[in-house]
Amino acid sequence: MPQAWPRLRLAVTAVLLGGVSFWLPLTIAEWVTKRELGFAVGLILPFVTQVAVYFVVARRWKPGAPSLALFMCLGVYVLGPLFMEIGYTALQGGFAEYRGWHDMLFLLLLSVPPLALEYAGPQAIPMILSSAVMLLSYFRFERRRVPHSSNSKGAGARL
Secondary structure: OOOHHHHHHHHHHHHHHHHHHHHHHHHHHHHHHOOOOOHHHHHHHHHHHHHHHHHHHHOOOOOOOOOHHHHHHHHHHHHHHHHHHHHHHOOOOHHHHOOOHHHHHHHHHOOOHHHHHHHOHHHHHHHHHHHHHHHHHHHHHHOOOOOOOOOOOOOOOOO
């Protein structure tokens, strides 16, 4: 197995953790209530769950692995349009209104981070807050982590 595969797998895992921990609670709440969530719930719920998942997983994250905070932040934007459409489907929108492949291509295009933020509407506020906390977590907790390298016998470079 090439050397890059374990790092790629960890990066993809962090992206999935970030997106799912942020969007899944909102999506479930929309499906259960069958209505749009209030501003306070929509603001607090995704932000708190993602930050909680970050601090739980960060304790077990391997030194020298890709940045958990940065890839979790990316996951919010990459998976956001998909989860938003799933949530809107509960409200008779989203996938219920899709009529062809061009709609799927539009969803794929929205996975580009700046476009995802534009599409998010009121969810842009928790997305920005979460991004700020993930960036601060990176600079506060991860940037100075020293990876363990088998080639350097314990010495490592700064991330």
